[in-house]
Amino acid sequence: xxxxxxxxxxxxxxxxxxxxxxxxxxxxxxxxxxxxxxxxxxxxxxxxxxxxxxxxxxxxxxxxxxxxxxxxxxxxxxxxxxxxxxxxxxxxxxxxxxxxxxxxxxxxxxxxxxxxxxxxxxxxxxxxxxxxxxxxxxxxxxxxxxxxxxxxxxxxxxxxxxxxxxxxxxxxxxxxxxxxxxxxxxxxxxxxxxxxxxxxxxxxxxxxxxxxxxxxxxxxxxxxxxxxxxxxxxxxxxxxxxxxxxxxxxxxxxxxxxxxxxxxxxxxxxxxxxxxxxxxxxxxxxxxxxxxxxxxxxxxxxxxxxxxxxxxxxxxxxxxxxxxxxxxxxxxxxxxxxxxxxxxxxxxxxxxxxxxxxxxxxxxxxxxxxxxxxxxxxxxxxxxxxxxxxxxxxxxxxxxxxxxxx
Numbered sequence: 001x002x003x004x005x006x007x008x009x010x011x012x013x014x015x016x017x018x019x020x021x022x023x024x025x026x027x028x029x030x031x032x033x034x035x036x037x038x039x040x041x042x043x044x045x046x047x048x049x050x051x052x053x054x055x056x057x058x059x060x061x062x063x064x065x066x067x068x069x070x071x072x073x074x075x076x077x078x079x080x081x082x083x084x085x086x087x088x089x090x091x092x093x094x095x096x097x098x099x100x101x102x103x104x105x106x107x108x109x110x111x112x113x114x115x116x117x118x119x120x121x122x123x124x125x126x127x128x129x130x131x132x133x134x135x136x137x138x139x140x141x142x143x144x145x146x147x148x149x150x151x152x153x154x155x156x157x158x159x160x161x162x163x164x165x166x167x168x169x170x171x172x173x174x175x176x177x178x179x180x181x182x183x184x185x186x187x188x189x190x191x192x193x194x195x196x197x198x199x200x201x202x203x204x205x206x207x208x209x210x211x212x213x214x215x216x217x218x219x220x221x222x223x224x225x226x227x228x229x230x231x232x233x234x235x236x237x238x239x240x241x242x243x244x245x246x247x248x249x250x251x252x253x254x255x256x257x258x259x260x261x262x263x264x265x266x267x268x269x270x271x272x273x274x275x276x277x278x279x280x281x282x283x284x285x286x287x288x289x290x291x292x293x294x295x296x297x298x299x300x301x302x303x304x305x306x307x308x309x310x311x312x313x314x315x316x317x318x319x320x321x322x323x324x325x326x327x328x329x330x331x332x333x334x335x336x337x338x339x340x341x342x343x344x345x346x347x348x349x350x351x352x353x354x355x356x357x358x359x360x361x362x363x364x365x366x367x368x369x370x371x372x373x374x375x376x377x378x379x380x381x382x383x384x385x386x387x388x389x390x391x392x393x394x395x396x397x398x399x400x401x402x403x404x405x406x
Contacts, residue, residue, distance in 0.1 A: 100248075102134050102212050104144045105302055106290070107250045109211060112241045112272065114218075115290070116255045116263050117279035122288060122308055123254050126279065127214045128152065128162075129169050129308070129323050130252075134212050135182040136175040141306035142325030148211030149181035151204065155220035159186045171320035172311065183208065192221045192236040198243060205247045213244075216254040218269070230268035237272035263293070270294060277302075287326045301375065301396035330404045334360075335367050340376060340401040343393045348380060350388050376400060 100109040107113055107130070117123045133140040137147030154162050162184060170177050190197050192215075205213060215221055225232040244251045253273065258264040263276065270276050276294040281287075292302040307326045313319040338358060343349055355363050368391070371377055376397035381390040393401070 100146050100148075100211070101144075102146050102148060102250055103130055103140060105298060106143070106275070106277065106304060107212065107252065108275075108297070109248050109250055110245050111250050111274040111296075112237070112244050113250060113252045114255055114263075114269065114273040114276040115252060115279055116257055116276065116293075118257050121279055121281045123279050124154075124157070124216055125165060125169070125308055125321060126288070126290075126323075127216060127252060127254060128165055129173075129321070131182055131212060131214060132166070132169050132173055132175060132180070133323075135180050136173060138173055138175070141304075141323040143304065146211070149208050150183070150212045150214075151208060151210045152182070152184040152214045152216070153188065153190060153201075153221070154184060154186045154214075154216045155188065155190065156217055157186060162186050165321075168310075168318060168321045172309075172322035181208075190221050191224065192218075192240065193225055193232075195239075198236075198239055202243050202247065205243070205249055210247075211249050213249055213251045214254065215240075215251065218253045218255045219265075227265035227269070230266040230271075233266045234268040234272060237268065241272060241274070277304075282328070285326075285329065287328055289328070299395055301394065301399070327403065335363060336371055336376065337404075338363070339368065339371050340393065340397055341405075343377060343391060344398065344401050348390050348392045350390050352388060354391070 101107065102109065115123050115127065130140055130145075131150040131152055134145045134148060135150040137145065139145060157165075166182075166184070167177070170180070190201065192198065201213075204210070219227055222233070222236060225236070227233060240251055240253070255269065256264045257278070263270050263278075270293070273294065274296045275292065275298065277290045278293050280289050280291065282289070287305055287307060290304040290306075292298070292300055294300070295302055305326045305328055307324050309322045309324060310318055311320045311322065338361075339354060342354060342357060346353075351365060351368060354368055355365070368377075372379070372391065375394055377391045378394050379389050380392045381387070383389070
Protein backbone atom coordinates (compact mmCIF):
# COMPACT_ATOMS: atom_id res chain seq x y z
CA UNK A 1 0.00 0.00 0.00
CA UNK A 2 2.76 2.42 0.81
CA UNK A 3 4.45 1.79 -2.51
CA UNK A 4 1.24 2.42 -4.44
CA UNK A 5 0.51 5.54 -2.39
CA UNK A 6 3.97 6.90 -3.12
CA UNK A 7 3.66 6.20 -6.84
CA UNK A 8 0.21 7.75 -7.10
CA UNK A 9 0.77 10.92 -5.08
CA UNK A 10 4.41 11.91 -5.29
CA UNK A 11 5.39 13.58 -8.51
CA UNK A 12 8.37 15.92 -8.31
CA UNK A 13 9.35 18.54 -10.85
CA UNK A 14 12.98 18.79 -9.73
CA UNK A 15 15.46 16.47 -8.15
CA UNK A 16 15.41 15.72 -4.40
CA UNK A 17 18.52 16.59 -2.39
CA UNK A 18 21.57 14.51 -3.29
CA UNK A 19 22.65 12.01 -0.69
CA UNK A 20 25.98 10.27 -0.25
CA UNK A 21 24.59 6.95 -1.58
CA UNK A 22 22.59 8.48 -4.41
CA UNK A 23 23.48 7.20 -7.90
CA UNK A 24 23.43 9.81 -10.66
CA UNK A 25 20.62 9.16 -13.14
CA UNK A 26 21.31 8.44 -16.78
CA UNK A 27 22.65 11.47 -18.65
CA UNK A 28 23.84 13.22 -15.50
CA UNK A 29 26.74 15.67 -15.67
CA UNK A 30 28.94 14.70 -12.72
CA UNK A 31 31.73 17.17 -13.32
CA UNK A 32 32.30 19.47 -10.34
CA UNK A 33 29.16 20.53 -8.45
CA UNK A 34 27.02 21.34 -11.50
CA UNK A 35 23.35 20.42 -11.53
CA UNK A 36 22.66 16.93 -13.02
CA UNK A 37 21.38 17.28 -16.56
CA UNK A 38 18.40 14.88 -16.72
CA UNK A 39 15.09 14.95 -18.50
CA UNK A 40 11.86 15.08 -16.54
CA UNK A 41 10.97 11.55 -17.66
CA UNK A 42 14.35 10.19 -16.52
CA UNK A 43 13.99 11.83 -13.13
CA UNK A 44 10.45 10.49 -12.75
CA UNK A 45 11.69 6.95 -13.41
CA UNK A 46 14.44 7.32 -10.80
CA UNK A 47 12.04 8.76 -8.27
CA UNK A 48 9.57 5.91 -8.73
CA UNK A 49 12.29 3.30 -8.23
CA UNK A 50 13.44 5.01 -5.02
CA UNK A 51 9.87 5.42 -3.78
CA UNK A 52 9.18 1.69 -4.24
CA UNK A 53 12.34 0.63 -2.44
CA UNK A 54 11.97 3.01 0.53
CA UNK A 55 8.51 4.70 0.54
CA UNK A 56 8.79 6.22 4.05
CA UNK A 57 12.02 8.04 3.22
CA UNK A 58 10.82 9.39 -0.10
CA UNK A 59 7.46 10.43 1.28
CA UNK A 60 9.34 12.62 3.83
CA UNK A 61 11.58 14.00 1.07
CA UNK A 62 8.54 14.85 -0.99
CA UNK A 63 6.81 16.63 1.90
CA UNK A 64 9.90 18.78 2.51
CA UNK A 65 10.02 19.57 -1.21
CA UNK A 66 6.35 20.61 -1.28
CA UNK A 67 6.84 22.91 1.74
CA UNK A 68 9.84 24.52 0.05
CA UNK A 69 7.97 25.04 -3.19
CA UNK A 70 4.92 26.45 -1.37
CA UNK A 71 7.06 28.87 0.63
CA UNK A 72 8.83 30.07 -2.52
CA UNK A 73 5.51 30.58 -4.31
CA UNK A 74 4.11 32.58 -1.41
CA UNK A 75 7.24 34.73 -1.24
CA UNK A 76 7.11 35.35 -4.99
CA UNK A 77 3.43 36.28 -4.77
CA UNK A 78 4.09 38.71 -1.90
CA UNK A 79 6.97 40.34 -3.74
CA UNK A 80 4.91 40.56 -6.92
CA UNK A 81 2.28 42.62 -5.04
CA UNK A 82 4.70 45.42 -4.14
CA UNK A 83 5.88 48.00 -6.62
CA UNK A 84 7.34 51.50 -6.44
CA UNK A 85 5.65 53.66 -9.05
CA UNK A 86 8.08 56.55 -9.50
CA UNK A 87 6.92 59.72 -11.27
CA UNK A 88 9.17 62.23 -12.96
CA UNK A 89 9.04 65.81 -11.66
CA UNK A 90 7.45 66.87 -14.97
CA UNK A 91 4.30 65.03 -13.85
CA UNK A 92 3.59 68.05 -11.64
CA UNK A 93 3.16 70.18 -14.78
CA UNK A 94 0.03 68.21 -15.68
CA UNK A 95 -2.91 70.08 -14.14
CA UNK A 96 -5.44 67.73 -12.58
CA UNK A 97 -9.15 68.53 -12.90
CA UNK A 98 -10.73 70.26 -9.89
CA UNK A 99 -11.64 67.87 -7.08
CA UNK A 100 -15.33 67.41 -6.47
CA UNK A 101 -16.65 69.18 -3.38
CA UNK A 102 -19.77 67.46 -2.13
CA UNK A 103 -20.25 70.29 0.39
CA UNK A 104 -18.33 73.39 -0.60
CA UNK A 105 -15.27 74.06 1.55
CA UNK A 106 -15.98 71.14 3.89
CA UNK A 107 -16.35 67.74 2.22
CA UNK A 108 -14.26 66.80 -0.81
CA UNK A 109 -14.02 63.62 -2.89
CA UNK A 110 -11.20 61.29 -1.86
CA UNK A 111 -10.96 62.67 1.68
CA UNK A 112 -11.44 61.03 5.06
CA UNK A 113 -13.31 63.63 7.13
CA UNK A 114 -13.96 63.68 10.87
CA UNK A 115 -16.80 65.50 12.64
CA UNK A 116 -16.42 65.62 16.41
CA UNK A 117 -18.86 66.93 19.01
CA UNK A 118 -20.25 66.33 22.45
CA UNK A 119 -23.17 63.93 22.72
CA UNK A 120 -26.44 65.74 22.00
CA UNK A 121 -24.95 68.58 19.97
CA UNK A 122 -26.62 67.27 16.81
CA UNK A 123 -23.87 65.69 14.69
CA UNK A 124 -26.21 62.91 13.53
CA UNK A 125 -28.91 65.39 12.48
CA UNK A 126 -26.20 67.43 10.75
CA UNK A 127 -24.84 64.39 8.91
CA UNK A 128 -28.23 63.10 7.80
CA UNK A 129 -29.10 66.65 6.74
CA UNK A 130 -25.95 66.96 4.64
CA UNK A 131 -26.57 63.51 3.17
CA UNK A 132 -30.17 64.25 2.18
CA UNK A 133 -29.28 67.59 0.59
CA UNK A 134 -26.30 66.14 -1.31
CA UNK A 135 -28.37 63.20 -2.55
CA UNK A 136 -31.08 65.63 -3.71
CA UNK A 137 -28.65 68.19 -5.13
CA UNK A 138 -29.93 70.99 -2.84
CA UNK A 139 -27.81 73.66 -1.15
CA UNK A 140 -27.28 72.97 2.54
CA UNK A 141 -27.71 76.02 4.80
CA UNK A 142 -26.48 78.28 2.03
CA UNK A 143 -23.59 76.04 0.98
CA UNK A 144 -23.51 74.65 -2.60
CA UNK A 145 -23.36 70.86 -2.98
CA UNK A 146 -22.50 68.37 -5.71
CA UNK A 147 -25.19 65.73 -6.11
CA UNK A 148 -24.25 62.07 -5.72
CA UNK A 149 -25.60 58.83 -4.19
CA UNK A 150 -25.15 58.71 -0.41
CA UNK A 151 -24.58 55.78 1.99
CA UNK A 152 -25.07 56.06 5.75
CA UNK A 153 -23.78 53.49 8.27
CA UNK A 154 -25.47 54.11 11.65
CA UNK A 155 -23.98 51.80 14.26
CA UNK A 156 -25.59 53.53 17.25
CA UNK A 157 -29.26 54.25 16.49
CA UNK A 158 -32.20 51.94 16.28
CA UNK A 159 -33.88 51.61 12.90
CA UNK A 160 -37.07 53.38 14.01
CA UNK A 161 -35.15 56.40 15.32
CA UNK A 162 -33.06 56.72 12.18
CA UNK A 163 -36.14 56.46 9.96
CA UNK A 164 -37.87 59.23 11.92
CA UNK A 165 -34.90 61.56 11.65
CA UNK A 166 -34.54 60.85 7.95
CA UNK A 167 -38.25 61.50 7.39
CA UNK A 168 -38.19 64.80 9.33
CA UNK A 169 -35.22 66.09 7.37
CA UNK A 170 -36.68 64.98 4.03
CA UNK A 171 -39.93 66.81 4.92
CA UNK A 172 -37.97 69.95 5.72
CA UNK A 173 -36.04 69.76 2.43
CA UNK A 174 -39.23 68.86 0.52
CA UNK A 175 -37.65 65.85 -1.17
CA UNK A 176 -39.22 62.54 -2.15
CA UNK A 177 -37.66 59.65 -0.24
CA UNK A 178 -38.99 57.20 -2.83
CA UNK A 179 -36.55 58.46 -5.46
CA UNK A 180 -33.75 59.82 -3.26
CA UNK A 181 -30.37 58.06 -3.88
CA UNK A 182 -29.78 57.66 -0.14
CA UNK A 183 -29.35 54.25 1.51
CA UNK A 184 -28.60 53.32 5.09
CA UNK A 185 -27.78 50.40 7.36
CA UNK A 186 -28.46 50.43 11.10
CA UNK A 187 -26.60 48.46 13.81
CA UNK A 188 -25.01 46.29 11.12
CA UNK A 189 -22.17 45.06 13.31
CA UNK A 190 -19.60 46.43 10.87
CA UNK A 191 -16.07 46.31 12.24
CA UNK A 192 -13.60 48.67 10.58
CA UNK A 193 -10.72 46.54 11.87
CA UNK A 194 -12.03 43.57 9.87
CA UNK A 195 -10.65 43.48 6.31
CA UNK A 196 -13.60 41.43 5.08
CA UNK A 197 -16.03 44.07 6.39
CA UNK A 198 -14.03 46.82 4.68
CA UNK A 199 -14.08 44.86 1.42
CA UNK A 200 -17.87 44.58 1.62
CA UNK A 201 -18.15 48.30 2.33
CA UNK A 202 -15.91 49.02 -0.67
CA UNK A 203 -17.99 46.71 -2.86
CA UNK A 204 -21.17 48.54 -1.79
CA UNK A 205 -19.60 51.92 -2.58
CA UNK A 206 -18.66 50.70 -6.05
CA UNK A 207 -21.97 48.97 -6.77
CA UNK A 208 -24.04 51.96 -5.67
CA UNK A 209 -21.61 54.54 -7.12
CA UNK A 210 -21.66 56.41 -3.81
CA UNK A 211 -19.75 59.65 -3.57
CA UNK A 212 -20.48 60.35 0.10
CA UNK A 213 -20.38 57.81 2.94
CA UNK A 214 -21.12 58.49 6.62
CA UNK A 215 -19.96 56.24 9.45
CA UNK A 216 -21.74 56.98 12.74
CA UNK A 217 -19.74 56.59 14.96
CA UNK A 218 -16.05 55.67 14.96
CA UNK A 219 -16.13 54.10 18.42
CA UNK A 220 -19.21 52.00 17.58
CA UNK A 221 -17.52 50.55 14.50
CA UNK A 222 -14.21 49.75 16.23
CA UNK A 223 -15.52 48.16 19.42
CA UNK A 224 -12.69 45.64 19.67
CA UNK A 225 -9.99 48.31 19.62
CA UNK A 226 -8.61 50.60 22.29
CA UNK A 227 -9.37 54.07 20.93
CA UNK A 228 -6.58 55.52 23.08
CA UNK A 229 -3.95 53.33 21.40
CA UNK A 230 -2.55 54.82 18.18
CA UNK A 231 -1.09 51.47 17.10
CA UNK A 232 -4.56 49.92 17.18
CA UNK A 233 -6.48 52.84 15.67
CA UNK A 234 -4.12 53.77 12.84
CA UNK A 235 -4.51 50.67 10.58
CA UNK A 236 -8.31 50.79 10.05
CA UNK A 237 -8.20 54.57 9.56
CA UNK A 238 -5.44 54.23 6.99
CA UNK A 239 -7.46 51.57 5.16
CA UNK A 240 -10.52 53.86 5.18
CA UNK A 241 -8.37 56.58 3.60
CA UNK A 242 -7.30 54.11 0.91
CA UNK A 243 -10.95 53.16 0.38
CA UNK A 244 -11.92 56.82 -0.08
CA UNK A 245 -9.03 57.40 -2.51
CA UNK A 246 -9.65 54.27 -4.57
CA UNK A 247 -13.35 55.05 -4.99
CA UNK A 248 -12.95 58.85 -5.26
CA UNK A 249 -15.56 59.27 -2.55
CA UNK A 250 -15.64 61.13 0.74
CA UNK A 251 -15.95 59.11 3.94
CA UNK A 252 -17.19 61.08 6.95
CA UNK A 253 -16.46 59.68 10.42
CA UNK A 254 -18.54 60.87 13.39
CA UNK A 255 -16.68 60.97 16.68
CA UNK A 256 -16.94 62.32 20.24
CA UNK A 257 -15.13 65.03 22.19
CA UNK A 258 -13.24 64.26 25.38
CA UNK A 259 -13.98 65.88 28.72
CA UNK A 260 -11.59 68.72 27.94
CA UNK A 261 -13.40 69.56 24.72
CA UNK A 262 -10.77 68.06 22.43
CA UNK A 263 -10.84 65.01 20.17
CA UNK A 264 -11.34 61.86 22.21
CA UNK A 265 -8.88 59.01 21.89
CA UNK A 266 -5.50 58.51 20.26
CA UNK A 267 -3.65 61.19 18.34
CA UNK A 268 -3.74 58.82 15.35
CA UNK A 269 -7.42 59.69 14.86
CA UNK A 270 -6.72 63.33 14.02
CA UNK A 271 -3.50 62.37 12.27
CA UNK A 272 -5.19 59.93 9.88
CA UNK A 273 -8.01 62.14 8.61
CA UNK A 274 -7.65 64.75 5.89
CA UNK A 275 -10.05 67.13 7.63
CA UNK A 276 -11.28 67.31 11.21
CA UNK A 277 -14.16 69.58 12.19
CA UNK A 278 -15.38 70.36 15.70
CA UNK A 279 -19.11 70.94 16.10
CA UNK A 280 -20.18 73.29 18.87
CA UNK A 281 -23.50 74.80 19.97
CA UNK A 282 -24.11 78.27 21.38
CA UNK A 283 -26.92 77.62 23.85
CA UNK A 284 -27.88 81.32 24.02
CA UNK A 285 -28.33 81.78 20.26
CA UNK A 286 -28.91 78.11 19.20
CA UNK A 287 -26.28 78.66 16.49
CA UNK A 288 -24.11 75.67 15.65
CA UNK A 289 -20.57 76.13 14.39
CA UNK A 290 -18.52 73.61 12.44
CA UNK A 291 -14.92 74.73 12.87
CA UNK A 292 -11.85 73.26 11.20
CA UNK A 293 -9.30 71.74 13.56
CA UNK A 294 -7.40 70.31 10.59
CA UNK A 295 -7.87 70.90 6.88
CA UNK A 296 -5.04 69.33 4.93
CA UNK A 297 -5.76 70.91 1.52
CA UNK A 298 -8.22 73.65 2.44
CA UNK A 299 -8.71 76.67 4.65
CA UNK A 300 -7.41 75.83 8.13
CA UNK A 301 -9.60 78.66 9.50
CA UNK A 302 -12.80 77.34 7.87
CA UNK A 303 -15.95 77.93 9.93
CA UNK A 304 -19.50 77.04 8.98
CA UNK A 305 -22.38 78.38 11.06
CA UNK A 306 -25.98 77.27 10.76
CA UNK A 307 -29.21 76.65 12.64
CA UNK A 308 -31.18 73.43 12.87
CA UNK A 309 -34.87 74.34 13.04
CA UNK A 310 -37.24 71.76 14.57
CA UNK A 311 -40.80 72.41 13.34
CA UNK A 312 -43.87 70.91 14.98
CA UNK A 313 -47.27 70.24 13.44
CA UNK A 314 -50.54 71.62 14.78
CA UNK A 315 -50.63 68.87 17.41
CA UNK A 316 -47.18 69.75 18.75
CA UNK A 317 -45.48 66.73 17.19
CA UNK A 318 -42.17 67.11 15.41
CA UNK A 319 -42.87 67.18 11.70
CA UNK A 320 -39.79 68.49 9.93
CA UNK A 321 -36.23 69.72 10.39
CA UNK A 322 -34.66 72.46 8.29
CA UNK A 323 -31.15 73.88 8.18
CA UNK A 324 -30.57 77.59 7.60
CA UNK A 325 -27.51 79.77 7.31
CA UNK A 326 -26.70 81.73 10.46
CA UNK A 327 -24.31 84.56 11.30
CA UNK A 328 -22.98 84.72 14.85
CA UNK A 329 -23.70 88.03 16.62
CA UNK A 330 -20.86 90.50 16.26
CA UNK A 331 -18.93 90.91 19.50
CA UNK A 332 -18.55 94.44 20.80
CA UNK A 333 -14.79 94.83 20.47
CA UNK A 334 -13.77 98.26 19.09
CA UNK A 335 -10.04 97.46 19.37
CA UNK A 336 -10.42 94.35 17.23
CA UNK A 337 -12.53 96.25 14.70
CA UNK A 338 -9.97 99.04 14.45
CA UNK A 339 -6.96 96.76 13.97
CA UNK A 340 -8.68 94.67 11.31
CA UNK A 341 -9.99 97.72 9.47
CA UNK A 342 -6.60 99.43 9.51
CA UNK A 343 -4.82 96.36 8.16
CA UNK A 344 -7.57 95.77 5.60
CA UNK A 345 -7.10 99.32 4.25
CA UNK A 346 -3.29 99.39 4.46
CA UNK A 347 -2.40 95.73 3.81
CA UNK A 348 0.46 95.84 6.34
CA UNK A 349 1.34 97.95 9.39
CA UNK A 350 3.95 98.09 12.10
CA UNK A 351 3.16 98.01 15.78
CA UNK A 352 3.90 101.73 15.99
CA UNK A 353 1.57 102.46 13.05
CA UNK A 354 -1.29 100.67 14.78
CA UNK A 355 -0.67 102.46 18.07
CA UNK A 356 -0.10 105.94 16.60
CA UNK A 357 -3.21 105.92 14.40
CA UNK A 358 -5.66 104.72 17.06
CA UNK A 359 -8.18 107.46 17.92
CA UNK A 360 -10.76 107.54 20.68
CA UNK A 361 -9.05 104.89 22.80
CA UNK A 362 -5.64 103.78 23.95
CA UNK A 363 -4.28 100.84 21.99
CA UNK A 364 -1.79 98.80 23.96
CA UNK A 365 0.76 96.40 22.55
CA UNK A 366 -0.81 93.67 24.67
CA UNK A 367 -4.11 94.10 22.77
CA UNK A 368 -2.36 93.65 19.41
CA UNK A 369 -0.61 90.51 20.60
CA UNK A 370 -3.93 89.18 21.86
CA UNK A 371 -5.50 89.70 18.44
CA UNK A 372 -2.51 87.95 16.89
CA UNK A 373 -2.84 85.00 19.27
CA UNK A 374 -6.53 84.69 18.31
CA UNK A 375 -5.48 84.11 14.70
CA UNK A 376 -6.86 87.32 13.13
CA UNK A 377 -3.48 88.84 12.27
CA UNK A 378 0.04 87.52 11.81
CA UNK A 379 3.58 88.83 11.77
CA UNK A 380 4.96 88.92 8.23
CA UNK A 381 8.58 90.01 8.75
CA UNK A 382 11.46 88.15 10.42
CA UNK A 383 12.07 88.80 14.07
CA UNK A 384 15.26 89.85 15.74
CA UNK A 385 16.59 92.26 18.29
CA UNK A 386 15.48 95.80 17.56
CA UNK A 387 13.33 94.73 14.56
CA UNK A 388 9.83 96.16 14.75
CA UNK A 389 7.01 93.72 14.01
CA UNK A 390 5.00 94.14 10.79
CA UNK A 391 1.47 92.70 10.83
CA UNK A 392 -1.06 91.67 8.16
CA UNK A 393 -4.49 90.05 8.15
CA UNK A 394 -4.83 86.28 8.13
CA UNK A 395 -7.55 84.56 6.11
CA UNK A 396 -9.58 84.36 9.30
CA UNK A 397 -9.12 88.07 10.01
CA UNK A 398 -10.01 89.12 6.48
CA UNK A 399 -13.11 86.90 6.46
CA UNK A 400 -14.22 88.19 9.86
CA UNK A 401 -13.79 91.84 8.80
CA UNK A 402 -15.69 91.36 5.53
CA UNK A 403 -18.59 89.54 7.22
CA UNK A 404 -18.92 92.02 10.06
CA UNK A 405 -18.55 95.29 8.16
CA UNK A 406 -21.91 97.01 7.58
